[in-house]
Amino acid sequence: MGEGKKATFSADYRMTAKTLFGLEEVLASELLKLGAKNIEKHNRAVSFTGDKGFMYKANLCLRTALRILVPISTFKVKNEEDLYNKVKEIDWEKHMSVHDTLAVDCALNSELFKHSQFLSQKTKDAIVDQFRDKHGKRPSVDLEHPSLRISLFVYKDTCIVSLDSSGESLHKRGYRDKTNLAPLNEVLAAGMIMLSGWEPHLSFVDPMCGSGTLLIEAALIAANIPPGYYREEFGFERWKDFDKELWDTIVDGCLGRISSRDARILGTDISRNVARKAYENVHLAKVEDTVVVKTSGFTDLEAPAEKGTLILNPPYGERMDSEDINALYKSIGDTLKKNWKGYDAWIITSNMEAVKHIGLRPSRKIMLYNGPLECRFLKFSMYSGTKKIHKLTDQKSKI
Numbered sequence: 140m141g142e143g144k145k146a147t148f149s150a151d152y153r154m155t156a157k158t159l160f161g162l163e164e165v166l167a168s169e170l171l172k173l174g175a176k177n178i179e180k181h182n183r184a185v186s187f188t189g190d191k192g193f194m195y196k197a198n199l200c201l202r203t204a205l206r207i208l209v210p211i212s213t214f215k216v217k218n219e220e221d222l223y224n225k226v227k228e229i230d231w232e233k234h235m236s237v238h239d240t241l242a243v244d245c246a247l248n249s250e251l252f253k254h255s256q257f258l259s260q261k262t263k264d265a266i267v268d269q270f271r272d273k274h275g276k277r278p279s280v281d282l283e284h285p286s287l288r289i290s291l292f293v294y295k296d297t298c299i300v301s302l303d304s305s306g307e308s309l310h311k312r313g314y315r316d317k318t319n320l321a322p323l324n325e326v327l328a329a330g331m332i333m334l335s336g337w338e339p340h341l342s343f344v345d346p347m348c349g350s351g352t353l354l355i356e357a358a359l360i361a362a363n364i365p366p367g368y369y370r371e372e373f374g375f376e377r378w379k380d381f382d383k384e385l386w387d388t389i390v391d392g393c394l395g396r397i398s399s400r401d402a403r404i405l406g407t408d409i410s411r412n413v414a415r416k417a418y419e420n421v422h423l424a425k426v427e428d429t430v431v432v433k434t435s436g437f438t439d440l441e442a443p444a445e446k447g448t449l450i451l452n453p454p455y456g457e458r459m460d461s462e463d464i465n466a467l468y469k470s471i472g473d474t475l476k477k478n479w480k481g482y483d484a485w486i487i488t489s490n491m492e493a494v495k496h497i498g499l500r501p502s503r504k505i506m507l508y509n510g511p512l513e514c515r516f517l518k519f520s521m522y523s524g525t526k527k528i529h530k531l532t533d534q535k536s537k538i
């Protein structure tokens with residue numbers, strides 16, 4: 140579809156970028172930097188306006204977006220039948236042909252309806268029936284790899300039908316092959332790094348690196364590599380109006396801004412096997428020139444530079460007894476005090492009991508979700524002198 144078309148300018152339209160809880164602010168600032176207009180924050184989403192080229196760019200470049208949705212119809216809905224009829228009124232031939240395949244996702248926040256799957260089904264029925272009525276033939280369903288992914292959002296009695304321009308969720312970057320236990324979602328990892336305020340000229344350390352997600356996301360940020368660089372495909376590439384020439388221009392422009400910045404990123408893990416897999420992922424992501432991976436227990440690790448940011452995603456204790464997990468968190472606190480003066484240390488965990496054993500007071504607490512687990516992302520500022528001296532130096536540098 141769309142092959143050989145000339146690049147055209149298109150009008151601005153409204154879009155919604157979906158994200159994870161707690162990353163709305165970061166996503167809004169990413170959008171602002173990228174050139175989005177009329178940005179508005181919502182719960183787990185940010186809406187904005189831009190043209191078709193901007194939609195391509197948002198998919199390629201946003202680190203904290205899960206999907207970019209393009210709304211095509213908003214209406215009030217009373218019941219399932221009403222939904223069916225209103226979806227059938229949309230001119231689907233503008234967006235797909237009878238030979239295409241479709242999938243419908245539904246997010247439901249309404250007392251009028253109970254089952255999101257039933258609403259997806261009704262929506263799909265309305266679309267295929269429209270084609271059957273007109274052509275005697277219907278498009279088929281492909282839940283895995285459809286030519287058109289449709290998103291339905293029902294809030295109270297309002298229904299928004301959107302086209303999902305991303306296809307597969309954008310957290311599926313395409314660089315990771317080997318996963319160890321409990322890898323972080325890539326969007327969450329990127330969001331955590333951005334929330335930490337890490338500046339790429341300073342050192343970045345993940346001392347419990349697992350599959351290496353934080354290391355790779357940090358390397359991508361440092362070199363300005365678009366997170367979508369490794370993806371084989373985005374949903375919009377299969378759309379009827381896909382503009383290959385425009386897409387190529389966008390990709391060339393973004394790849395042209397990749398820099399060979401000399402970042403210092405260190406990842407370690409206590410397990411040799413895990414560290415080896417993390418290195419393989421770093422290699423697959425082609426960032427081995429900026430990332431070093433070693434085998435080491437956190438207590439034995441020394442800071443590689445005087446200043447920097449350290450992010451820890453330790454075990455939360457689901458597979459450990461409470462004595463062991465508390466002891467692990469105590470050793471984290473002791474090691475931070477001893478070896479990491481001058482660093483901003485951030486820890487994400489769902490285990491608020493174990494956190495008490497760190498023995499340090501966090502200066503910031505941010506609520507995030509790691510999958511279904513409600514977590515806190517905690518900042519511990521490891522001052523190099525006493526807090527008082529640090530404050531004085533801060534003031535001096537402002538004068």
Ligand SMILES: C[S@@+](CC[C@H](N)C(=O)[O-])C[C@H]1O[C@@H](n2cnc3c(N)ncnc32)[C@H](O)[C@@H]1O
Nearest residue numbers: 322323347348349350352408409436437452454
């Ligand atoms: C929850 S996983 C980290 C997942 C990682 N962020 C990712 O995206 O794949 C925790 C990791 O900490 C490592 N670990 C546990 N105790 C450690 C210690 N004392 N020192 C270093 N690594 C440790 C484990 O081997 C495991 O790989």
